[in-house]
Amino acid sequence: xxxxxxxxxxxxxxxxxxxxxxxAGPLAGKTIGIRVDQMWRAWDxxxxxxxxxxxxxGVADVKFWRSCGRSGEEGEKMDKELKAFLASIDIAVxxxxxxxxxxGWTVHDSLAAAAAGLPTVAxxxxxxxxxxxxxxxxxxxxxxxxxxxPYPLNERFREDVDPVAYEHxxxxxxxxxxxxxxxxxxxA
Amino acid sequence: xxxxxxxxxxxxxxxxxxxxxxxxCGPDGCEIDWLASPRRxxxxxxxxxxxxxxxxxxGDGLPLVPPTETRVRTFLSLNHRYPDEVIAHLPxxxxxxxxxxxxxxxxxxxxxxxxxxxxIAAVEAVADPDFELYGMNATTASVAPxxxxxxxxxxxxxxxxxxxxxxxxxxxxxxxxxxxxLIMRNVAGQxxxxxxxxxxxxxxxxxxxxxxxxxxxxxxxxxxERRAGIKGDAVTTFGGMGTMNILDTTSQKPAExxxxxxxxxxxxxxxxxxxxxxFCEVFVAINPICAEIIGKEMPDIEDVQAVLxxxxxxxxxxxxxxxxxxLEDQGRIRADGRxxxxxxxxxxxVMVCGGTGGLHAAVVHSFGTSLTQTRAIV
Numbered sequence: 001x002x003x004x005x006x007x008x009x010x011x012x013x014x015x016x017x018x019x020x021x022x023x024a025g026p027l028a029g030k031t032i033g034i035r036v037d038q039m040w041r042a043w044d045x046x047x048x049x050x051x052x053x054x055x056x057x058g059v060a061d062v063k064f065w066r067s068c069g070r071s072g073e074e075g076e077k078m079d080k081e082l083k084a085f086l087a088s089i090d091i092a093v094x095x096x097x098x099x100x101x102x103x104g105w106t107v108h109d110s111l112a113a114a115a116a117g118l119p120t121v122a123x124x125x126x127x128x129x130x131x132x133x134x135x136x137x138x139x140x141x142x143x144x145x146x147x148x149x150p151y152p153l154n155e156r157f158r159e160d161v162d163p164v165a166y167e168h169x170x171x172x173x174x175x176x177x178x179x180x181x182x183x184x185x186x187x188a
Numbered sequence: 189x190x191x192x193x194x195x196x197x198x199x200x201x202x203x204x205x206x207x208x209x210x211x212x213c214g215p216d217g218c219e220i221d222w223l224a225s226p227r228r229x230x231x232x233x234x235x236x237x238x239x240x241x242x243x244x245x246x247g248d249g250l251p252l253v254p255p256t257e258t259r260v261r262t263f264l265s266l267n268h269r270y271p272d273e274v275i276a277h278l279p280x281x282x283x284x285x286x287x288x289x290x291x292x293x294x295x296x297x298x299x300x301x302x303x304x305x306x307x308i309a310a311v312e313a314v315a316d317p318d319f320e321l322y323g324m325n326a327t328t329a330s331v332a333p334x335x336x337x338x339x340x341x342x343x344x345x346x347x348x349x350x351x352x353x354x355x356x357x358x359x360x361x362x363x364x365x366x367x368x369x370l371i372m373r374n375v376a377g378q379x380x381x382x383x384x385x386x387x388x389x390x391x392x393x394x395x396x397x398x399x400x401x402x403x404x405x406x407x408x409x410x411x412x413e414r415r416a417g418i419k420g421d422a423v424t425t426f427g428g429m430g431t432m433n434i435l436d437t438t439s440q441k442p443a444e445x446x447x448x449x450x451x452x453x454x455x456x457x458x459x460x461x462x463x464x465x466x467f468c469e470v471f472v473a474i475n476p477i478c479a480e481i482i483g484k485e486m487p488d489i490e491d492v493q494a495v496l497x498x499x500x501x502x503x504x505x506x507x508x509x510x511x512x513x514x515l516e517d518q519g520r521i522r523a524d525g526r527x528x529x530x531x532x533x534x535x536x537x538v539m540v541c542g543g544t545g546g547l548h549a550a551v552v553h554s555f556g557t558s559l560t561q562t563r564a565i566v
Contacts, residue, residue: 004232007225007255009246009292009374011283038518039464069466069557071318073195100385101323101556104280108322131385135326138280138377 017114017141023177024091024119028058033089033118035109036096037067042154042161043096043123049165050093050172057180063089067105082109086116091176095123097132097146098154107135110144120144121176125151147175190519192466193531194559197318222271223260223288230254246296246374248366248394255295263291266301275308276315279322281377285311289375290367297367300360303345305565306423310335310368313425313561320558324427325378329459330390331555333372334397334428334471335365336539338412339421341565342400349400351543354431354473354550355391365396390430397428397552399541405476406540407483412562414489415537421565426471426537427558429459432551442482443495445549449474450499453529453551456507460529460553463514469535469554472496477546489538497533501526 024030032054034047051062065085070078086092092113097103103124110122122144124132129148136144149168153161173180230240237254241247253259264271264287271288278285290307299307314321314333324331337347345364348357355362372378380386386393403410412422434452439445453470454461460468474482486492504512504521512521521527530536537560542548554560 002232003229004254004256005227006230006232006237007223007257007260007288007292008228009225009255009289009296009370010244011281011285011289011375011377013281013283037464038466069192070323071320071557071559072197074192074466074557075317075320076197076199100327100329103385104322104326128385131326131383134383135280138383139282 013138013140015140016137018143020143020145020177021114022117022119025177026179027054027091029060030090031061031063031088032059033063033065033085033092035065035067035085035092035094035106037102037105039102040096040098040154042156043098045158045161046149046165047093047095049162050169053169067109070105082112086113086118089118092118092120093123093172093176094120097122097124097128098151099128100131103128103132104135107132107139107144111136111139111141114141114144119176121172122146123149125149125153127151145175145177147172191522191531194467194469194535196559223257224272225288225292227257232256241296245379246370248369248373250366250394252296253298255292259295260288260291263295263301263304267304269304269308275311278311278315278372278376280325280383281375283375283377285315285371285375290371293370293374294367297370298363299367300345300363303360303364303367305421306335306337306341306345306364307367307371309423309563309565310425311371313423313563316561318559319425319427319561320556321376324555324558325372325376325384327555328385328387329429329555330386330388330393331427331429331558332390332392332396333368334392334399334426334552335368336411336424336426337398337400337422338403338410338418338424339565341421347398347400349402349541351545353399353541354397361398362395365398366394368396369394392428392430397431401539402476402541405479407479407487408489408492408538408540411537411539415560416562418562418564422562423565424560424562426469426552426560427555428471428552429555430552432553434549434551435547436549437547442485445478445482446492446495447499449549449551450496453496453553454500454502456502456511458529458553459556461502461507461515461527463511463518465556467531467535467557468529469537469560470500470529471537471539471552471554473539473541473550473552475542475544475546475548476540477544478549479540490533492538493533493536496536496538497528497530500529500536
């Protein structure tokens, strides 16, 4: 059969921000924002422990924002809340990427935080790490920082999840580019 | 949290107008090359091209028609649409979905040129932020956008609405549905295992569900007219999780048929009962025999929706305790001790279609917060 030319059916976006964005730096006096959802109780437990750990480092405040329905009037309300939330914090910790759509929305909200100029970390479980990075790249920011928690996570009991939160906190700090020693001194 | 009712958003995001070149000469007679897609050299034998396309990640595994310039230009010329017109930005890629890209994928799918207005309307519908394609194209769920068609275009395109309308009827519907799926893959960037985490997938992720309403046998106004006031050609897109068949060999009265359908639609593991999802819709297909019986007693479709809704509920104390606990914490257990599949009766989407053998209804559960969209086909 003769060869010929066909038209490429795909599209691609050329823009990509490969930078991870600004480091969190010293945490003392800053406001940390943690984005939670209504899906993962394990993420609620971990974010509560991380909030306490942040407070021990002398942060000014830890704020939470819960993502719910993202369509219709409810979605409009969420968009407004997200904008207000991002405007009220200095650093964003966004999770949890632990399923398909929730990874999509975790990355979506992380990209919004990063676009607002905030030091931003998306939090994913191991099974969804590559997916989160792929979605971030296709969203135009392959440099997005992603902190990875073990998987499966939400199926574990609280006594098994709490140690994961403590174990991962120093690693989260490293992913954020937080100045741990400076933060500790400031807290002292 | 409490019961979250469904209302459409007020802000609508539309693709920005974009004009690449002057349109003075028109798309048919212009000497400017309107087709902007890169040309790729390929073997044009269908089997060889399909293998080539699969290597490129363009295909779904079924044979593909090579989208040669001749085929693409012919398809376009029969529609008088400008190929550079941006219809939408589809997530997760958010790159431009132009008429040209829709046509190339439609050619590959084997869809007829006459289906372009339907495909454009469907792309516009799924791109509405309320449709929540961002989550749908990424999810672990099995969801795929379904297309429910109203108007004379059902006859012109041969969209099935009688026997086997959800699959199996020989028609152009599978190719048209497949075109929308290829657009999701090649334009939106939804690729299984890469950007789509669907645990099981669904046959509808190959060819969609492309079904007409048997308007001539329906005792109620057509779906698009009821939803959006559109009389004539229209498409309603619905995030469908798969088809559920409901057999009823015992009911006689309208309320009995609807009770059987409603109760069957209410199962604990559907998205509408998940604490992770604040609201859902549900689609119910009623066959023309039952529709006639029901319509005589219930000429108002809202009465039908109300009976279906009331029955599509579960007693909270029947649910597994963690499940029940989370719903309770969210304030979703009502005063009657029940949890309802959808927030309100209006969220039950009813359409008449199917064969004259009766006996069966079909239910399609929706995906999370995806809100059904209806668009005129122009």
